[in-house]
């Protein structure tokens with residue numbers, strides 16, 4: 001379609017070197033073409049041009065002092081992409097691979113994901129090329145305080161509410177929150193993923209992984225399948241992976257493999273999650289330590305986790321981690337369902353291969369939306385000055401994930417792509433934002 005193609009060509013020309021942003025925009029825009037064609041008002045109002053250009057991108061220096069007394073400097077980013085349906089909302093990523101293109105791809109995806117949750121939250125994302133690995137707690141605090149000393153000018157409970165992502169967990173959110181409070185004097189829900197003693201929500205830590213499994217359960221049920229007795233392989237061993245593994249196990253699945261950025265474990269008896277939590281959440285160590293807990297398990301630094309035969313694969317580490325050859329191996333080994341816990345973990349040709357082979361495929365913006373949905377529930381609790389029970393939050397999360405599944409299935413069917421959840425999720429997420437933008441005029 002020429003409007004979609006023109007916008008994409010322009011975007012690629014105007015944003016050179018931002019390959020992952022190009023990839024994310026191409027996937028979304030190409031799959032919403034049927035809606036754009038059916039509604040000429042979107043083109044007239046320049047909806048796609050406006051949606052693909054962030055409201056603003058804030059870039060800043062983050063100076064901090066390391067344990068040797070030397071000054072270090074990192075890059076800081078916050079991209080406020082779109083607030084048509086609510087305050088900007090999206091995590092902060094701390095990883096050496098972070099650059100403007102990565103933050104824009106994540107912020108762009110976040111617009112549609114947040115829309116799918118049915119909650120009033122816009123899209124944003126931020127982060128830094130700072131690497132928390134191997135840093136002392138004091139160094140992480142120094143970095144977080146410096147980062148917030150600039151960021152506080154742009155965020156607020158009704159403006160922009162950041163959260164965690166890769167490299168940002170409870171420790172970092174605590175340091176960021178403390179600094180925000182110190183500078184502004186405000187005790188407000190400006191961040192989510194907070195500790196339970198200062199405004200955090202029960203079940204937020206578990207939400208992305210649990211939500212992923214709730215959505216997969218709905219999708220499997222369309223084929224008369226469930227997690228019961230299935231072999232599950234999950235990449236990553238961070239926040240999303242650990243709690244996806246926990247819920248998949250609770251639903252009767254057997255998680256046989258996990259990885260980190262150095263290697264992967266294979267445990268035919270089913271992964272010992274208490275050991276993984278001890279290694280990753282408490283000691284912040286490498287997964288190679290797992291053999292100290294389970295001597296019969298295997299640990300590898302060669303090969304890839306996707307070579308392990310499984311029924312259900314859940315990529316929960318990082319973007320573009322699952323390529324065509326991995327998809328082909330998974331298909332050959334009989335995978336029946338793939339759910340993206342990470343953001344854009346599968347390359348476009350891998351997704352195509354899964355869909356062509358009839359594998360159930362849940363795209364990230366639907367599959368991992370449980371995290372941001374529960375963050376929005378944390379915002380609600382902060383505004384109400386109340387704390388809901390774990391069961392209450394978990395029940396709402398479950399209802400939201402079922403709602404997301406139903407929305408994406410219905411949208412795919414309405415536009416003639418029944419069972420294509422990539423198209424369904426993109427269309428369902430897009431329509432709500434686009435209609436809000438139309439209603440609010442040219443802004």
Ligand code: NDP
Pocket residue numbers: 164165166167168208235236237238239240241259260261262316317318319321341342343368369371372
């Ligand atoms: P964490 O930092 O807690 O964990 C990331 C995990 O993935 C770690 O085990 C890390 O290994 C591993 N990893 C990172 N890069 C690679 C790689 N190149 N190869 C193999 N393993 C790798 O992050 P999260 O679990 O929070 O986030 C994971 C993904 O989920 C990201 O794409 C994030 O954007 C997405 N997401 C997270 C949400 C959340 O609520 N946390 C919400 C929605 C999406 P190591 O331990 O070696 O660093």
